[in-house]
Amino acid sequence: MRKLLIVLAALLPLTLAAQQPVILHSHNDYNRTAPFWEAYSQHCQSIEADVFLHNGEILVGHEVEDLKPENSFLRLYVDPIVRTFRANGGKMWAGSQDRLMLLVELKSATEPTLTEVIEQLEEFPDVFCSPEGVKVAITGNTPSKEHFRDYPEWVGFDGDIRETYTWAQLERVALVSNSFRMFAKKWNGKGRMIDPELNAVKDAIAKVHSWGKPIRFWEAPEGTTAYFTFWKLGVDIINTDKPAVAHLFFDDWGNKNFIMGKHEVQAGVTGTKKLDAATRSFSGFQNEKLQLSGRIPVYKPTYKNDGADKKIKNVILLIGDGMGINQVMAGAYANGRELSMLNIKSVGIQYYNPNDDFIGDSASGGSALATGDVSWTRHISTNKDGSVEYSPLTDYFKGMGKATGVVSLGDIADATPAVFYGHTSERDSTDKITSYWLTSDVDLICGPGTSYLEKPRQDGLDMLNGIKANGYTYTKDATALGSEKGKVLCLDDRMGAYATEETLSFLADITKASIEKLSQDSKKGFFLMVEGAKIDYAGHSDCFPASVIEQLGFDLAVAEALKFADSNGETLVVVTADHETGGLTLLDGDLETGHVLAVYNSDDHTPTVVPVFAYGPGSREFIGTYLNVEIPRTIKKLVTK
Numbered sequence: 001m002r003k004l005l006i007v008l009a010a011l012l013p014l015t016l017a018a019q020q021p022v023i024l025h026s027h028n029d030y031n032r033t034a035p036f037w038e039a040y041s042q043h044c045q046s047i048e049a050d051v052f053l054h055n056g057e058i059l060v061g062h063e064v065e066d067l068k069p070e071n072s073f074l075r076l077y078v079d080p081i082v083r084t085f086r087a088n089g090g091k092m093w094a095g096s097q098d099r100l101m102l103l104v105e106l107k108s109a110t111e112p113t114l115t116e117v118i119e120q121l122e123e124f125p126d127v128f129c130s131p132e133g134v135k136v137a138i139t140g141n142t143p144s145k146e147h148f149r150d151y152p153e154w155v156g157f158d159g160d161i162r163e164t165y166t167w168a169q170l171e172r173v174a175l176v177s178n179s180f181r182m183f184a185k186k187w188n189g190k191g192r193m194i195d196p197e198l199n200a201v202k203d204a205i206a207k208v209h210s211w212g213k214p215i216r217f218w219e220a221p222e223g224t225t226a227y228f229t230f231w232k233l234g235v236d237i238i239n240t241d242k243p244a245v246a247h248l249f250f251d252d253w254g255n256k257n258f259i260m261g262k263h264e265v266q267a268g269v270t271g272t273k274k275l276d277a278a279t280r281s282f283s284g285f286q287n288e289k290l291q292l293s294g295r296i297p298v299y300k301p302t303y304k305n306d307g308a309d310k311k312i313k314n315v316i317l318l319i320g321d322g323m324g325i326n327q328v329m330a331g332a333y334a335n336g337r338e339l340s341m342l343n344i345k346s347v348g349i350q351y352y353n354p355n356d357d358f359i360g361d362s363a364s365g366g367s368a369l370a371t372g373d374v375s376w377t378r379h380i381s382t383n384k385d386g387s388v389e390y391s392p393l394t395d396y397f398k399g400m401g402k403a404t405g406v407v408s409l410g411d412i413a414d415a416t417p418a419v420f421y422g423h424t425s426e427r428d429s430t431d432k433i434t435s436y437w438l439t440s441d442v443d444l445i446c447g448p449g450t451s452y453l454e455k456p457r458q459d460g461l462d463m464l465n466g467i468k469a470n471g472y473t474y475t476k477d478a479t480a481l482g483s484e485k486g487k488v489l490c491l492d493d494r495m496g497a498y499a500t501e502e503t504l505s506f507l508a509d510i511t512k513a514s515i516e517k518l519s520q521d522s523k524k525g526f527f528l529m530v531e532g533a534k535i536d537y538a539g540h541s542d543c544f545p546a547s548v549i550e551q552l553g554f555d556l557a558v559a560e561a562l563k564f565a566d567s568n569g570e571t572l573v574v575v576t577a578d579h580e581t582g583g584l585t586l587l588d589g590d591l592e593t594g595h596v597l598a599v600y601n602s603d604d605h606t607p608t609v610v611p612v613f614a615y616g617p618g619s620r621e622f623i624g625t626y627l628n629v630e631i632p633r634t635i636k637k638l639v640t641k
Contacts, residue, residue, distance in 0.1 A: 189221025260594025410533025539581030
């Protein structure tokens with residue numbers, strides 16, 4: 001039994017640590033446009049060739065009438081496998097320890113077909129007869145189990161769940177294959193299997209695994225739901241007539257899945273080159289860190305002043321960069337269908353199409369949210385030629401005698417924070433954007449970006465002395481903002497790192513400290529913008545686990561805003577996004593484990609609408625569907641009411 005358990009562990013690569021968590025079997029591979037090569041290019045670790053002994057030759061085909069002299073077993077499979085294996089220094093795939101299984105289906109009589117196949121393969125002992133080489137398994141007209149031992153030890157055989165094997169016979173079984181229709185006659189790969197069929201499939205898998213063997217179902221449905229179902233049930237070898245489709249589904253598996261609780265993930269860094277100049281130094285997400293041991297707490301508002309027609313003293317605007325409705329729901333599903341923002345009752349939908357394109361960016365979307373003026377891509381709160389500076393909400397609230405603050409987990413000179421204090425027709429003009437610190441009236445500017453003050457600039461400005469002359473205190477500790485008085489420029493480079501379990505509450509802590517500071521700065525109230533920047537980074541990187549974690553960290557910040565709104569009674573909280581990133585699609589999951597499977601359809605922004613959540617006095621004004629510019633316009637209308 002101990003030996004069988006060791007074999008089972010070697011044959012079942014079913015953790016998220018693998019790039020591809022199952023073995024893909026190219027069924028009837030010889031029917032492909034390019035036999036062997038198509039399956040090989042899609043990293044199918046099992047390839048099937050049906051063979052006949054015909055006129056003294058081993059030929060490949062499904063029926064005798066299909067056979068052609070040029071389609072020999074040697075030409076289509078043996079020769080390309082040998083060349084590839086030797087060219088890669090004794091491996092099938094360069095840089096990978098994955099082994100290939102050549103499943104040879106005997107369509108003609110077992111003997112002498114099998115002997116002829118073995119003789120051809122024995123010509124290349126380093127490839128087919130070595131423990132490190134290509135695995136060879138025989139299916140179809142296999143010899144009886146009593147005669148397995150009559151053939152070389154490097155030859156394995158396809159088993160049958162209906163058979164009874166001795167332990168010695170099981171040692172020669174390479175896999176167990178049966179028709180899926182033996183266990184599930186109705187399921188077409190969509191929706192959920194009915195319980196009797198599901199239980200029959202589970203029992204079959206459990207039985208084969210108790211033998212220490214991998215299982216394959218032929219005559220099985222294919223497609224997104226089918227692939228995920230088979231993976232979830234523990235099917236080791238997935239039969240496919242669509243190698244490219246199946247490979248695309250399972251490839252980069254770790255970056256498509258999030259499971260609440262500690263789980264194995266693939267090692268390495270997932271990053272992107274899609275970020276703009278201000279954020280291009282982001283080093284990526286360390287995959288091993290993208291996991292949480294448990295759910296985050298969720299705040300349930302009191303709703304005491306929600307929707308009330310009363311004075312608004314404070315406004316907190318939280319922007320989840322790249323946060324579409326599927327990003328929100330991914331976080332919710334991972335967290336037991338609970339988020340603080342989903343406890344907000346007033347919900348709207350906003351479009352964010354700019355004037356010059358169909359799809360917006362953070363500059364155009366952020367500018368519209370900051371100013372209420374129509375926007376252009378890459379423009380920071382200006383008109384098309386940059387000749388007119390649009391007035392952001394920070395100026396509006398400052399004119400009312402209120403304190404103002406801008407907080408971002410992205411580079412402080414990147415588009416979303418910049419639109420609230422700077423102006424330029426090109427978002428990459430970071431020197432011009434940060435030069436506005438020398439004249440800005442914003443009471444709190446907080447985010448990563450110490451280099452803007454501590455390194456020489458191309459424009460030669462002395463930024464440290466300049467900000468001091470403008471009344472700013474310079475600090476590098478964002479968590480201590482609550483104790484700071486007066487104008488503060490906080491550049492804390494810790495804010496530029498991605499969220500982990502240890503730092504998940506960082507944005508929430510900073511949000512709380514910022515609220516404390518601004519509340520002390522002005523008795524007339526305040527305006528605070530808080531950005532969760534790296535939901536966007538995750539979308540650009542096709543890194544779904546990072547999106548979930550950044551979303552949950554952002555939700556903790558939303559909770560702090562809601563708590564303050566309930567304690568204060570005169571605070572409007574608005575939660576929205578500047579755009580959606582990645583075209584995220586949720587495919588499947590498990591509510592009990594907090595498992596969500598999702599894929600990005602793009603590595604860029606999309607035109608998908610984004611949600612708006614509003615809480616506090618006047619919140620019902622945000623219900624409906626509208627262009628993004630209506631959000632700041634509504635805020636202004638409510639505050640001056």
